[in-house]
Amino acid sequence: MEDLPDENVSHLKRFKAAAAAWVCDGYTLDVRFIAQKSDGKNDAILWDASIVLSPLPPKGDRNFFLEVDDVIVSQTQIRIDKIQDAETIIERAGVGFLTHANGRTFVLPHANRGPKYGSGLIDRQAWFSPLRLTVSLGPRGSFTPPVLSGIDDALRLAEPPFDGLADVAGWLGLREPGTEPLTVPQITCEIVPPADIRFDQCSLTSDQLLVTVAAHPNFDTSTLRLAVRAVPGNFMLGRKQIADRLEWKDEDGLRKGTALVHLPDSDQVLLMLMIGNATVRRTWILDPTKARNNRLLTVQHFDKELKKLTDALTTAADGRLFERGIASLLFLLGFSPVLTLDNDATDLIVATPGGQLILVECTLKTADFRNKAGKLVDRRGSLTKALQESGHALNVVAVLVCGVPRDQVAADAEDVRSLGIVLVSREDIDAAFNQRRAPRNPDELIQAALENLTNASGATASPPENA
Known part of the structure; x- marks a missing residue:
């Protein structure tokens, strides 16, 4: 590794140093991967893999190992009783190797140069910072369309069954083979703080x-x-x-x-x-009795008594003005919203202080529900895939904001929730507006909304299904 750029090596050194202070006996190891079979001494070449070390025990039995056609997919969760075991796993992942619990070895494709590293440690603005390291080596193997189609069919016949590569990749939270020709295979290591x-x-x-x-x-x-x-x-x-x-x-x-x-x-x-x-x-x-909302003071400086904002939220017949009103309200509540310019994008893209991303569609008519919900699902999926392929394991939340009362959307509400979309009605908008002087933490608001969504419909907010 001495011949690698200093910045590249520093990612690995910082990750390993921090990991030594974080991991303790009793952690849970979660390993997921998609690999292509190889004729070499290793069992398969990794396409995409993740290693997560968490202090929380596993929830249910999610272990499986499938070997179909040219592909091997797996998830394994085990308890790490000794810190040394975790250190060995990290050390081997740092040079591109995974060893499954059954003793089989999987490896990233080799290149002429040494490993390339990336890390979440350099995100200086993050509010929550789990340790993260990405390891990549060389170019991926190739899958032709007939091979991919055959793998899809084999996975549908497997036990447990999956609806092709897209389904199993979504379940594992990994990138799907064959979707991006230039995607570089990698291992992503993440450590949740103790x-x-x-x-x-x-x-x-x-x-x-x-x-x-x-x-x-x-x-x-x-x-x-x-x-x-x-x-x-x-x-x-x-x-x-x-x-x-x-x-x-x-x-x-x-x-x-x-x-x-x-x-x-x-x-x-x-x-x-x-x-x-x-x-x-x-x-x-x-302190809810004293906290000064500087954002509120700023908006009120240009919109006395928030009359324009109130009109945009309550009486606007123009959908674009309603979108601007929702963006202003989100700003007052501590979010960072932006109105998009592209017709193929969602109405709003919103970020929380904790780094969560939210896609928002706004509507004043219940007739738009199905169309808006469909767009949200498609755009959430494409953005999630793009983030995963760039090494950002972020959860994308989809929100549909409707300016009509809850009783007028009750017929469509369950359909929207079943798609993993948070539904916001007129009553929710009014309640949020009333919290403008002492808003809750935006990340807590989103977490509460996702918990309500799960309790109401059993749906997850966004892929991957097995996050």
């Missing part, structure tokens, strides 16, 4: 910050760091390191650390959680 902030058990009231951190029972909490920055704060008294104030106890199979910190003159507090030298999460905690 500790995180519990939003539902954090609060800021009358300059008193209550913060709770939940950790894996085997995690060494002495490596955890937690910093706060109060706004507006009392000069430097509003900036503190508070990890040593956390009081830890075992609860519900986890270690939970809590602290109560006095922060004078604090309307909102930024929490910065780190493990070792790597950032885990940054998030804001607001």
Whole structure:
């Protein structure tokens, strides 16, 4: 590796250094891959693969291994009892190898040069930062249309059955062979942090910050760091390191650390959680009785008493004006929306502080429901695939905003939800507008909407199905 560019090698070094501080005994290993059979000494050449190390136990039995025609697809979830086992897996993945639990070896196609690395560690603006490393080596093998068609048929006859390569790739959250000729095969390694902030058990009231951190029972909490920055704060008294104030106890199979910190003159507090030298999460905690919504003040400066916004949301007959109103409301609530210019794009593309992406279609007529929902599904699918192929394992949320009351959309609501689309009605718009002075964290809003969607219809918000 010494002959590789310094920046390339630094991705691997930083990932391995951070991984050593994060992974502990008792992690769960999730390995997924699509591979093409080979006549060489290795069993198959990897097309796309992911390795995820998580502190959470697996939910249900998702293990399978299918070998059909020229393709091998698999998912394996096992418990890692020793840190050394995880280190070995990362070390081998770093040079392009995977070894399945059944002893078979799978490898990235070799190129003349050494591995090329990419990493999520360089995303300096991320609010949540799991460790991520991508490893690629050489060009992929080729699949002709007749071969792909034969593989599709074989997968439909398999046990368990899949509706072709598109279905199994979507289930695994991997890229589908044959869709992009220039796509480079890769292994994506991701490590979920062993500790995180519990939003539902954090609060800021009358300059008193209550913060709770939940950790894996085997995690060494002495490596955890937690910093706060109060706004507006009392000069430097509003900036503190508070990890040593956390009081830890075992609860519900986890270690939970809590602290109560006095922060004078604090309307909102930024929490910065780190493990070792790597950032885990940054998030804001607001005092609902004092927090100043600077976005609201800014919009009100140009739209006195929000009359224009109110008209756009409630009385607009022009769909484009309604879209602008929804974009303005999302901005007030802490989202980052943009009105698209391309006719083939969704009405709005929205980002949350935590990095989630949301595709929004807006309508004032129930007659547009099926057409809008179909477009959302297609565009969500194409964007998800493009993000995965570029190494961004992001969840894309689809939202349909309708400016009519809930009882007028009840007939179509179930169909929309069954497609994994979050439906927003007139009542939801009014409730969001009423929260403009002290909005909730946008990522929490989206998470709550997705949970309601799952509870209502059993549908997932977006591919992959097995995320």
